[in-house]
Amino acid sequence: MKRSIILSTIFAIILFSCKKDEDAIEDVVTSGPTPYNLVIPPNMPPMNIPANNPMTVEGVALGKKLFYDPILSGDNTQSCASCHSANFSFASILQFSIGIDGMPTRRNSMPIVNLGWQPGFLWDGGASDLESQVIGPITNPVEMHETLENVLVELKEHSEYPALFKAAFGEDEITIPKLMKAVAQFERTMISANSKYDRYAAGQESLTPLEIQGLEVFTDMTKGDCNHCHVLGSTFSDFAYRNTGLDSIPFDDGRYAITLLESDRGKFKTPSLRNVELTAPYMHDGRFSTLLECVEHYNTGFRYATNLDPNIAGLPKGRMTQQEMEAVVAFLLTLTDTEFVNNPAFRP
């Protein structure tokens, strides 16, 4: 009895003196967003997630809704998914996408896959983080052609978004930085690491003799030498910027427009090869419609631009036979991850 009195006294004292703390804890438990458990596949490196944008279940769900919502475009007809379709690994089959005003984009729509590991965004790396990339297409006159002011007005007047933003960020006010963070959170969940090649590398599936030959040509530094830039394994790119000799004098300044370094003229980001089967047409200007054309470009088609990547410039033309090029293509097709493109978590 004595003990229980002491205990309840202690209890009361602590309860009383710590009321403020307790309230704070309850707030977090009852109304805070739920941390999102991002599962990184064993064959992928750790992902750096910005400290100011921790992933939450509510944030990812909001980001997905925004990604598929035409409310973000000027006339509410196009969403991010209009040019980043799940069927094509979130790229477009068009050489240049057509924005809401019927104007074509300047470059080919890039796939959205494993962006959580990329250091720079857009073909020229102009967007320096995933969050910042989000508002580029929304405001670009040849894409979704909307103002950030209008986006905010429409989201604030919407029947669902105010509650969804509050659930994701715990604050009443909808802001552009929160929109950017939500879409980036969704995009960080879009991980592809279960292609036939991944299962082969894990010892779970075998490749055909042609695919094996293609893998060998891919890594052979005297043949394909693809591996130099499209690093075999996790991300299939080192994401560096290169002039790959598409033209002797580039039509598009590429990375130069960002750095103003003459040495960056005509350089573009090395894209990942994951799901490359689905992302035609190819190159920053979508000039090639087949993978064989791409391989052929690196075999014989490349031009000696002044800043042609040294990895290409050092290789003789015509070093691969037609059969070897076809083998490389067969290998590239093993990078298709149907589980990824069919994942309902990424579809509307």
Place this chain on the structure above:
Amino acid sequence: MFNYGIGYICYMNKSLYLLAICFIAIVSCKKDEEQSDLTTPEELPTVRLEVKNQIDGQPISIGVLNYTNPAGESYSVDLLRYYFSYATLIDESNNEVKLNDHTLIDAFIPADNIISNTVAKGHYTKLRFYIGVDEVHNHTGAQEGDLDPIYGMLWTWDTGYVFFKHEGQFIDADGNTSGMSYHYAKDNAYKMIEIPIDLHIESGSKNMDVVFNLNDLYRSPYVIQFDGNNYHQSISVNDAEWLQQMFANFGTAFSVNIP
């Protein structure tokens, strides 16, 4: 947290009770204590810094071709915005008091151009501030407050803030009215400005005006003429000379007035 504490107490003898209670009370209430510290300030004096924009002593009105730049061209101001960052008072012993982080100054929204903060008593002899956004904050747009992209100062295709914008019209050599647009940006354009001051702060609040004269930005050491030079976005090698002139001129465009 204290639920665990109670549970453990049941297994302890009485003498440990008190220790445990003290420990729990101290640890679990740490936050309260800190808060109570904050709520008992020693009435620090306040500095109220106001950034005032003018053109050779005249107030700036929007959209009128009323002003004459040092090159003798009539011009107007439709938009005048810039980042005024890390304003810091420095005293005789080089102690520093930072007053703000990044404040977006808008010539036509004077109420937003006021920075208030508490400072220690003392004799402050220098004001330091920056025009622009420091490199750490200049390459992501996911920032709230005055760095929110909603203010139209963030480039979306080359992540970075425009540090300073003046858009308007001017009358060119042929007498025609033309548009002009100066967007000053990029990491190496981030400009530190230090101005000697004589600010004695004893108690209560003290006002300090930082005066920006737009014409000084186009006067010294370089006279910047708009004709043939009316469109600079800091994105081309053709902007390099203009950027360098603006960078130098910013150093002469501000003065401090302590009423």
